[in-house]
Amino acid sequence: MEQTMNLEEVAKRAKVSAATVSRVLNNASVVKGSTRARVMKAIEELRYHPNLHARSLAGGKSRTIGMIVSNMENPFFFDIYKTVELDAHARRFEVVVANTDYRSEQLVASIRLMIGRRVAGLAVVVSEMEPALIEELTGSDIPVVFYDVGAPRHNITNIRVNYRRGVEKVVDYLHSLGHRRLGFIGHHSILGPINERMKTVLDAVAANPALEVRAAADADTLEGGRQAMRALLGSGEAPTAVICVNDVMAVGALRELREHGIQAPRDISVTGFDNIKLSEFCYPALTTVHIPRDRIGHLICDRLIPGSDRPEWNGDEIVIDPEFMVRDSTGPARQVQHAHRSVSPRLSRSWPG
Amino acid sequence: MEQTMNLEEVAKRAKVSAATVSRVLNNASVVKGSTRARVMKAIEELRYHPNLHARSLAGGKSRTIGMIVSNMENPFFFDIYKTVELDAHARRFEVVVANTDYRSEQLVASIRLMIGRRVAGLAVVVSEMEPALIEELTGSDIPVVFYDVGAPRHNITNIRVNYRRGVEKVVDYLHSLGHRRLGFIGHHSILGPINERMKTVLDAVAANPALEVRAAADADTLEGGRQAMRALLGSGEAPTAVICVNDVMAVGALRELREHGIQAPRDISVTGFDNIKLSEFCYPALTTVHIPRDRIGHLICDRLIPGSDRPEWNGDEIVIDPEFMVRDSTGPARQVQHAHRSVSPRLSRSWPG
DNA sequence: TTGAAAGCGGTACCAG
DNA sequence: CTGGTACCGCTTTCAA
Numbered sequence: 001m002e003q004t005m006n007l008e009e010v011a012k013r014a015k016v017s018a019a020t021v022s023r024v025l026n027n028a029s030v031v032k033g034s035t036r037a038r039v040m041k042a043i044e045e046l047r048y049h050p051n052l053h054a055r056s057l058a059g060g061k062s063r064t065i066g067m068i069v070s071n072m073e074n075p076f077f078f079d080i081y082k083t084v085e086l087d088a089h090a091r092r093f094e095v096v097v098a099n100t101d102y103r104s105e106q107l108v109a110s111i112r113l114m115i116g117r118r119v120a121g122l123a124v125v126v127s128e129m130e131p132a133l134i135e136e137l138t139g140s141d142i143p144v145v146f147y148d149v150g151a152p153r154h155n156i157t158n159i160r161v162n163y164r165r166g167v168e169k170v171v172d173y174l175h176s177l178g179h180r181r182l183g184f185i186g187h188h189s190i191l192g193p194i195n196e197r198m199k200t201v202l203d204a205v206a207a208n209p210a211l212e213v214r215a216a217a218d219a220d221t222l223e224g225g226r227q228a229m230r231a232l233l234g235s236g237e238a239p240t241a242v243i244c245v246n247d248v249m250a251v252g253a254l255r256e257l258r259e260h261g262i263q264a265p266r267d268i269s270v271t272g273f274d275n276i277k278l279s280e281f282c283y284p285a286l287t288t289v290h291i292p293r294d295r296i297g298h299l300i301c302d303r304l305i306p307g308s309d310r311p312e313w314n315g316d317e318i319v320i321d322p323e324f325m326v327r328d329s330t331g332p333a334r335q336v337q338h339a340h341r342s343v344s345p346r347l348s349r350s351w352p353g
Numbered sequence: 354m355e356q357t358m359n360l361e362e363v364a365k366r367a368k369v370s371a372a373t374v375s376r377v378l379n380n381a382s383v384v385k386g387s388t389r390a391r392v393m394k395a396i397e398e399l400r401y402h403p404n405l406h407a408r409s410l411a412g413g414k415s416r417t418i419g420m421i422v423s424n425m426e427n428p429f430f431f432d433i434y435k436t437v438e439l440d441a442h443a444r445r446f447e448v449v450v451a452n453t454d455y456r457s458e459q460l461v462a463s464i465r466l467m468i469g470r471r472v473a474g475l476a477v478v479v480s481e482m483e484p485a486l487i488e489e490l491t492g493s494d495i496p497v498v499f500y501d502v503g504a505p506r507h508n509i510t511n512i513r514v515n516y517r518r519g520v521e522k523v524v525d526y527l528h529s530l531g532h533r534r535l536g537f538i539g540h541h542s543i544l545g546p547i548n549e550r551m552k553t554v555l556d557a558v559a560a561n562p563a564l565e566v567r568a569a570a571d572a573d574t575l576e577g578g579r580q581a582m583r584a585l586l587g588s589g590e591a592p593t594a595v596i597c598v599n600d601v602m603a604v605g606a607l608r609e610l611r612e613h614g615i616q617a618p619r620d621i622s623v624t625g626f627d628n629i630k631l632s633e634f635c636y637p638a639l640t641t642v643h644i645p646r647d648r649i650g651h652l653i654c655d656r657l658i659p660g661s662d663r664p665e666w667n668g669d670e671i672v673i674d675p676e677f678m679v680r681d682s683t684g685p686a687r688q689v690q691h692a693h694r695s696v697s698p699r700l701s702r703s704w705p706g
Numbered sequence: 707t708t709g710a711a712a713g714c715g716g717t718a719c720c721a722g
Numbered sequence: 723c724t725g726g727t728a729c730c731g732c733t734t735t736c737a738a
Contacts, residue, residue, distance in 0.1 A: 052469040053406040054715035283636040407731035
C-alpha cells in the first residue's frame with residue numbers, strides 16, 4: 001500500500017524515535033527488550049524493508065563488493081564468482097557482478113558503475129584491458145584485485161596464473177607424443193595487441209624448431225570453439241593436435257571433429273585449459289590444465305573484505321602455478337596419414353541425425 | 354585522493370551551483386554550452402563519479418531491475434538472465450542477480466535484498482517456492498514477474514511453461530520406441546511437497562498402464578546427474594530409457610553410462626529438457642525439449658521496464674508451449690536383454706583412463 | 707539559465 | 723536506554 005515505508009513510520013507505530021528503530025535494526029547498543037519487541041512488531045506489521053540506498057549513503061559504507069568478468073557463461077568465471085559469493089555471504093557481504101563480453105568499453109562502463117555504487121571492494125577478472133582503466137580507478141580508494149591483467153598499484157593487487165608454464169607443459173606433452181603440426185584455438189580477445197596467452201603458445205612452439213603452429217580465433221563459446229576448429233580443418237594441412245585456450249572452446253572443437261568423422265584422440269589430439277567440471281563430462285574427457293578457481297575466489301575475498309587477511313597475501317601479487325591434467329583427449333600422433341581429411345562428414349555416425 | 358568526491362566539490366571547481374552540475378549530469382533542461390563545458394571539465398579533472406545510492410534515494414527511482422534464479426550455473430537460467438540484461442541495457446537499465454541454490458530461505462533473503470534495493474522491477478525465476486513470499490511482496494509496489502511458480506496477483510504476473518505437455522511428448526515418444534521401464538532423474542528440489550514436474554512425469558506414466566517408472570534425485574549439476582544415474586543403475590532392474598529433468602543432469606547421466614560401458618542410445622535412451630547449447634555439443638547429442646529462454650527474457654523485460662509493453666502481454670499470465678527436439682540420445686528399446694547390466698565398468702573404453 | 711533550499715531514508719553522535 | 727539532530731550526496735521545486 002505505502003510505497004514509502006520508512007523508519008519514521010515504523011517509529012511512529014512503535015511509539016519510539018527513528019533512532020531507536022535504527023538501533024534495533026542494527027542490533028546495536030542495548031535496546032530494552034520490551035522496546036525492541038514493539039519495534040519488531042511494527043516492522044512486521046508494516047512489512048518494512050529498510051532502504052539500502054539510504055543506509056549506505058548515511059553509513060558511508062556499502063557491504064557489497066563488485067566483480068567484473070569477461071564472460072559469465074564460461075564456467076571458469078562462474079566458478080570464481082561462486083566462491084567469492086560464498087565467502088562474501090559468510091561475512092555478510094553481497095556481491096554484484098557485471099559482464100564485459102570481452103569488450104573494453106563495457107569494462108570501463110562496468111568500472112564506472114561499480115565506483116558509482118561505492119562498492120567496498122572490486123574484483124576485475126577479465127582478459128581484455130583498457131589503459132583508461134587505471135585512470136578511472138585513480139582517486140577512488142576502493143581496494144581492487146585484478147586477475148590476469150594490470151600492474152600492482154596503490155590499493156590494487158594482482159593475482160596471475162603462470163599461464164606460460166601451463167602452456168609449456170601442454171606443448172611438451174604433445175611433442176613427446178610425436179605431434180609436430182599444432183593448432184591453436186583462442187577466443188577473439190586474443191587478437192588484441194599483446195596477448196599474453198597467444199604469445200605464450202607461439203613462444204613455446206618457437207622454443208622447439210621441430211614444431212609449427214596455426215591459429216584460429218572465434219567467440220568464447222561452444223559454438224566458437226566449433227567454428228574455430230572448422231577453420232583449422234578447412235585450410236591447409238590439418239594439425240595433429242589442437243591446443244584450445246580453454247575447456248569450453250575445446251568441447252566445441254570436439255564436436256566439430258565428430259561432425260567430420262574425425263576421432264579424438266585417435267586422429268587428432270585436443271587439449272583444453274581451466275579444468276572446468278565439463279572437461280570431465282565431455283567425450284572424450286579433456287586433457288587440460290587445472291586452474292584453481294576456488295583458490296582464486298578465496299584470495300579475492302580475503303583481499304577485498306576487511307578483517308580477514310589470510311597469510312597467503314604477503315605482497316601485492318600472487319602467482320598461481322597451474323597443474324597439468326592428462327585425460328582422454330590426447331594420444332600419440334598418427335604416423336604417415338592424412339586419411340581423416342578425406343573422410344566425409346558424418347560418415348562414421350551410425351545414429352540418426 | 355579524496356574518498357569523498359561529490360557534487361559540491363565539482364560545483365565549486367566549476368564555479369556553479371550543485372544544482373547545475375546535477376543538470377548537466379542528467380542532461381536535463383537547457384544548460385548554457387559554456388557552463389556545461391566548465392562542469393564537464395571539472396568532472397573529468399576530479400574524476401568524479403556520482404554516488405548512485407544518493408541518486409536513487411533522492412530520485413526515488415532505481416533504474417535497476419532485480420532477478421532471482423535458482424542456479425545460475427545451469428545455462429537455462431543463465432540464458433534467461435543474459436537476454437534480460439541485454440534488453441535492460443538497451444533501455445539503460447542495470448540488472449542485478451541473486452542465486453538461491455534452490456533454498457527457499459535464500460529465496461526469501463534475496464527478495465528482501467531486492468526490495469531493500471528498491472529495484473524498479475523483479476523477476477523471480479526459481480523452482481522452489483515459499484509461502485511467506487507473497488506476504489513479503491505485499492505492500493511493495495514493485496512489479497514482479499514469476500516464472501513457473503506463484504499465482505498472478507496485484508502487480509505480479511506469470512510466465513509458465515506447459516511442462517506437462519513437454520513431458521507427455523517425451524513419454525509418448527519413448528513409448529513408441531518400445532520403452533516400458535522408464536527412469537526419471539530430477540534435482541533435489543523435486544522432493545518438495547507438490548512438485549509439478551515430478552508429478553507431471555508420474556501422471557504421464559500413469560496414463561499408460563504399460564509403463565513403469567523409477568526416480569532418482571540429486572543436485573542440479575553435471576555431477577548430480579551422474580550420481581542420480583548411478584543410483585538408477587545400482588538398484589533393481591535398469592530402465593531402458595531415462596528422462597532427465599534438464600539437459601545438465603542428462604549430460605551428467607550420459608557420463609555415468611559411459612563409465613559403465615553402457616552405450617546411449619543403443620543400450621539406454623536418455624532425454625533432457627531445456628535444449629541448452631550444451632545439449633547439441635555433448636555425446637551423443639541430446640533428445641530434449643526446447644524452452645525458449647530468449648523469449649522468456651524478452652517477456653520479463655517488457656513487463657518490468659516501463660514504456661515498452663509489447664502486445665504479447667495481454668493478461669497476467671503467459672503460457673509457453675515447449676517444442677520436442679529429437680536428436681541422438683534416444684533410440685528403440687533393445688528387446689530381451691539386460692546384458693549391459695553385466696558389462697564391467699569401462700570395459701568398452703579403448704582410450705587411456 | 708542558474709542558485710537556494712527542502713527533502714529522500716538512514717546513521718551516529720550528543721544529551722538527557 | 724532513548725530522543726533530538728546534524729549530516730550522507732543528489733534531485734527537484736521555486737525564485738531570481
